[in-house]
Amino acid sequence: MPPTELLRSETVKETEISKHTISVLVDNESGVLARVIGLFSGRGYNIESLTVAEVDADAHQSRITVVTSGTPMVIEQIKAQLSRLVPVHKVSDLTLAGPSVERELALVKVIATGEKRVESLRIADIFKARAVDATNNSFVYEIIGSPEKIDAFIKLMAPLGLSEISRTGVAAISRGTLTM
Amino acid sequence: MAERILSGSEVVLQALADQGVEVVFGYPGGAVLPLYDEIFKQNRIRHVLVRHEQAAVHAAEGYARSTGKVGVVLVTSGPGATNAVTGLTDALMDSIPVICLTGQVPTHLIGNDAFQEADTTGITRPCTKHNYLVKNPDRLARTMHEAFHVASSGRPGPVVIDLPKDILVGKAPYLEPSQVQHRTYNPVVKGERSQIEEALEMLASAKKPILYCGGGVINSGLQACKLLTEFTRMTGAPITLTLMGLGAFPASDKQYLGMVGMHGTYESNMSMHDCDVMIAIGARFDDRVTGNLDFFAPHSQKIQIDIDQSSINKNVPVDIGIVGDVGHVLEDMIKIWKAKQYKIDANALDSWWKEIEGWRGKHCLSYKQPKDVIKPQHVIRRVHELTRDRKTYITTDVGQHQMWAAQHFGFEHPYEWMTSGGLGTMGYGMPAALGVQVAHPDATVVCFTGDASIMMNIQECATMTQYRLPIKTVILNNRYMGMVRQWQQLLHGSRYSESYSETLPDFVKLSEAFGFTGMTCNNPADLDDAIKKMLEIDGPVILDVAVDDKENCYPMIPSGKPHNEMLLGQETDGNEAIDSDEGMVLV
Incomplete structure (x- = not known):
């Protein structure tokens, strides 16, 4: 051998x-x-x-x-x-x-009342997420950012009544004057 | 220029004619009746009626590979299209330019589970180079011409055009081929000059060079094959061909080492393993060629020339990858090699050839022809010998007989060897021979097949009879699915599970039933006479040769082994069991 x-x-x-x-x-x-x-x-x-x-x-x-x-x-x-x-x-x-910008949009539904509901609003504020729909016991937040930012937001929402997520997936484009 | 308005069917036929199509292989059915009506009314395009749609595609492949033109297929919707899928996949794997026109239910019924409806574009998407569903009559002529461009340029392949019946019946404008240009698909044909120069420098500095060439050379055309021969002779380097490349370089040339790969020659595989510079030309490092990738040509620098970027660095990382048409790149290579007066070091080349001669001395393809039983290799050799004086085309099915034909029939010219390489489709041989014989009515067309393979498209005997195609079908009959049996013997403890052909038909009676001559031969002494008689008969013949049923195909690189661990078979009497779990899981 x-x-x-x-x-x-x-x-x-x-x-x-x-x-x-x-x-x-x-x-x-x-x-x-x-x-x-x-x-x-x-x-x-x-x-x-x-x-x-x-x-x-x-x-x-x-x-x-x-x-x-x-x-x-x-x-x-x-x-x-x-x-x-x-x-x-x-x-x-x-x-x-080269360097590029990546952005994703997510709609995040949180169903909660009381302190959790208020806490979710506070976190949304930190993340610059907007509430695009509201009822007495729910919010739908719209958040735009890098996938990592959205992951972090979702993680924080998890204990606060997170019940549904819809994400767009990544749109990306290179920075500066470079084009396809 | 005023637009010419024709019926959809007329547009299809006109486009075929303008693309130079002479023959269509097909099978009618409800959805394509308007096209068949148009075929009935004209004489420019000949239609050959096969007996199964799979055979139509193989026939078109045989036609395409033996002429360098595009093969054309016409089948109906639903089962017509699904039956064609094996042929399309075969053409995709072997890069054969084929246009397959499929009928489709009328556009308003698409998606309604109509009679003979199938999602043809969905089904054929992964087994074609590209496909189209024509929903708008304005797109019909454009689509036809685009399809020919896509099928035949770049790395060739099959293209499906799905034609709903209402499109065929309705009116559609006609465009000439010159009025249609493809927006996105324009493959690169010229190789990057700096890379070519770099590659030649690498080759010129080699001590143990080898040219490893495949079907891409043949696809590039006759001129590319001539250039390959010229380049090989200029460099003095040894050359090996893949199964698909046979004929790209003359087999009788002393620089030719034989086929490479699993059943390639010892000298060829050892040279691949020990080389220091390898130029892969139109070859894609298929697993049948490389053996175990971890040990493939371990000391070599590699150059690869391929028109398909995705073939480069797919299986084997290369040092220089040149994207371009083999013919164009070879032309540049020859020019630059001459201009720079490159030369491979004569001493080094001399000792490399000495080493190779040592491997050649093993005579790895030798066999002993006893008096009582016919060796299958001998049949191939005798057919080769007895057809030397005529223009001969060879097709094969898949299995041991295919490998023996590849090993023992010396191919001197391109376009003369038709085999199912990538997909390994049993049932390819006879329909492919149909296509070849239609393209070359005066040539000798021999189909080597096995007793199992021939049964897979046996219905095409009727097509042979109908069109009086004098194809000579030679069955190497060992009553086994020989290659399956060989692997069971080597890897599965000789447990011959379901590989014995229990009930074969009487091939003589079968031939007669189809209306042509059947012959048998089981005595080595009668073989030459039988072959001569077969060749002299003016019409189709099936020659059923009873061969040694124990014979295995050697040499062989067992799955999972490197090139330098070939089984030669001679010293082991073919009874060597392979003890390898790794090999067991590979195909």
């Missing part, structure tokens, strides 16, 4: 997993979102967050923002696989492209 330990490939595979925010400019045509999602599920990639909306009605173009994680080789694959989809115009890795 050859000394297989010594023959191990010299190319060290990077195995560290990192999180990337990828923006994809696509033709807004039927099935395009299914193509992107099918790519991720079919090849076993991770989707942590995904948002999509038309950004140019005249050109029928939508922007998909997907937050994913993987080793550098997997991230490279994801971008290459996205790029070769026929309706895809452009793929940009915002995490690598």
